[in-house]
Amino acid sequence: MCDASTRPRNSEARILSVPNTTLLNSWNPFSTHVQRTRAIGQHFMSTTAAEASFRPTVLFESNNSLRTYTLNRPQKLNALDEPTLKLLRPKIEEWNSSDLCGTIVGTGSGRAFCAGGDVATIVQNAANEKTRPLAVDFFKQEFELDYILAALKKPYVAILDGITMGGGVGLSAGAPFRIATEKTVFAMPETKIGYCPDVGGTYYLSRLDGELGTYLGLTGDILTGRAVFEHGLATHYIPSRRIPLLLQRLAELDQPSLSLIDQTIEELSSEREPNEPRSSFIGATRAALDSAFRHDEIEKILFDLTELGKHPEESISTWASGALAQLEERSPTSLKVALTAIRKGKKLTLRDAFEQEMNIAGAFCRGASPDFQTGVNTVLVEKSRARPAWFPSTLSEVSKDTVSLFFDPESPYLKGLPQLDIPSAFEPVTGPRHLKYALPTEDEIGEAVRGSHANASGMGATAEEIVQLFERLRPGKNGVREKVEEVLRRKCTLVDNADGNFVWVKWIHDQ
Numbered sequence: 001m002c003d004a005s006t007r008p009r010n011s012e013a014r015i016l017s018v019p020n021t022t023l024l025n026s027w028n029p030f031s032t033h034v035q036r037t038r039a040i041g042q043h044f045m046s047t048t049a050a051e052a053s054f055r056p057t058v059l060f061e062s063n064n065s066l067r068t069y070t071l072n073r074p075q076k077l078n079a080l081d082e083p084t085l086k087l088l089r090p091k092i093e094e095w096n097s098s099d100l101c102g103t104i105v106g107t108g109s110g111r112a113f114c115a116g117g118d119v120a121t122i123v124q125n126a127a128n129e130k131t132r133p134l135a136v137d138f139f140k141q142e143f144e145l146d147y148i149l150a151a152l153k154k155p156y157v158a159i160l161d162g163i164t165m166g167g168g169v170g171l172s173a174g175a176p177f178r179i180a181t182e183k184t185v186f187a188m189p190e191t192k193i194g195y196c197p198d199v200g201g202t203y204y205l206s207r208l209d210g211e212l213g214t215y216l217g218l219t220g221d222i223l224t225g226r227a228v229f230e231h232g233l234a235t236h237y238i239p240s241r242r243i244p245l246l247l248q249r250l251a252e253l254d255q256p257s258l259s260l261i262d263q264t265i266e267e268l269s270s271e272r273e274p275n276e277p278r279s280s281f282i283g284a285t286r287a288a289l290d291s292a293f294r295h296d297e298i299e300k301i302l303f304d305l306t307e308l309g310k311h312p313e314e315s316i317s318t319w320a321s322g323a324l325a326q327l328e329e330r331s332p333t334s335l336k337v338a339l340t341a342i343r344k345g346k347k348l349t350l351r352d353a354f355e356q357e358m359n360i361a362g363a364f365c366r367g368a369s370p371d372f373q374t375g376v377n378t379v380l381v382e383k384s385r386a387r388p389a390w391f392p393s394t395l396s397e398v399s400k401d402t403v404s405l406f407f408d409p410e411s412p413y414l415k416g417l418p419q420l421d422i423p424s425a426f427e428p429v430t431g432p433r434h435l436k437y438a439l440p441t442e443d444e445i446g447e448a449v450r451g452s453h454a455n456a457s458g459m460g461a462t463a464e465e466i467v468q469l470f471e472r473l474r475p476g477k478n479g480v481r482e483k484v485e486e487v488l489r490r491k492c493t494l495v496d497n498a499d500g501n502f503v504w505v506k507w508i509h510d511q
Helices: 033-041 049-054 082-097 119-126 132-150 167-172 201-207 212-219 226-230 240-251 258-267 283-292 298-308 314-329 332-345 350-365 371-381 400-404 442-450 463-473 480-491
Strands: 058-063 066-071 103-108 112-114 156-160 163-165 177-180 185-187 222-224 492-496 503-507
Touching: 058 082, 066 082, 066 112, 066 240, 082 103, 082 132, 103 112, 103 167, 103 240, 112 156, 112 167, 119 132, 119 350, 119 371, 132 167, 132 350, 156 167, 156 240, 163 167, 167 201, 177 226, 177 258, 201 212, 201 332, 201 350, 212 283, 212 314, 212 332, 222 226, 240 258, 283 298, 283 314, 283 480, 298 314, 298 332, 332 350, 332 371, 332 400, 350 371, 442 463, 442 480, 442 503, 463 480, 480 492
Parallel strands: 066 103, 103 156, 112 163, 156 177, 163 185
Antiparallel strands: 058 066, 185 222, 492 503
């Protein structure tokens, strides 16, 4: 809850001004409660020696120049354990340097791509001083593999045909091609168990449009199906039934350049069906989200959500009340650490973001907060639906000094932590390469409207001219018109030059 001492002054105590537009699809957090609970609950999985003895945890396949890894723990929703990491890394490095390898594909068996990591074992190891280095080393191995996959020289296609959370996001987020299907369920629910978004999440979430990444990272809410593509977490959307055909076509490519792979995937993509629902996070609800989650203090976010819960437009008030309820269940320490990490992550390189996350993971393992162990035991082991006994239990009790334990180089919890070991064969990842084949971002669209985009005319443009610009820049890509038009409606106003011939758009939502 928001402490009185942290509330904005009276001049700010108002219902936020949000465009009163009609959403194509309003969002009711309670109608999807069961789905959300089941999906997030499956994110944190543990391994058993019995299962590992029956089958390899990863399957590898070569088909012409195509190389495929398939995570193979379907009963555990392909959760990552240490044996899986040790199998994956050497094979990925081998493929990256092989002249015979053209394209690398990552996929999963069963209902998931990858539902997360082996946090139960991590917490168990972290609780004992003798085995604590094993807990820290798991994160080191995981983050190194995630970075290597993001820095591959070979084209990399991640197929998110099912549950993709936590560790699964890490394996896929840096891929130039990330394919969502109607079965995709995406989330980063770490604050639910008293931890913090990692696996590069502080880098990738901070680069989503507006404050959607902040919202997803703090609440742990989910996106499903086409919405994962529409919001930039996937680069393409194709029906699940076409995945086998896609793999066949990728295997047939003699010289698989990035542009050719993009074209091949796009040919199998599908347009929205007339009755297919839109994402919840558009229109007025999206404007409310960006407004409430723009703050650098959790207390201010909670205050804005409380005020938005009184909004006369039902879709906004329902969303805000649901988001507020989620945040009040989360670890106060985790919320403050996560928000700080996401804000810092926007200014970091991918490598530096992983180093920051390595510090955060190490600090949690070393006891900078007891909430990681409390959360895992309550949510996963005991499977209790009650709010875990977080300590401290309120935001006002989490001081700046507590948060600094996870970031300050002088923190005793960070001393002597291992550094990531990235082979020299993998060049530094510079810039948001993972967005090249995705839908245009709000920043790109804003640059085109203001005339600062490299391909813009520099003069005023109509809405249709902006749409056509991005259709030329991304020829044949489904979803471009939908995305650009939605952003223009939400971020721009129309300006009429009064001659009856020209109505141009003006960007009015710079922050």
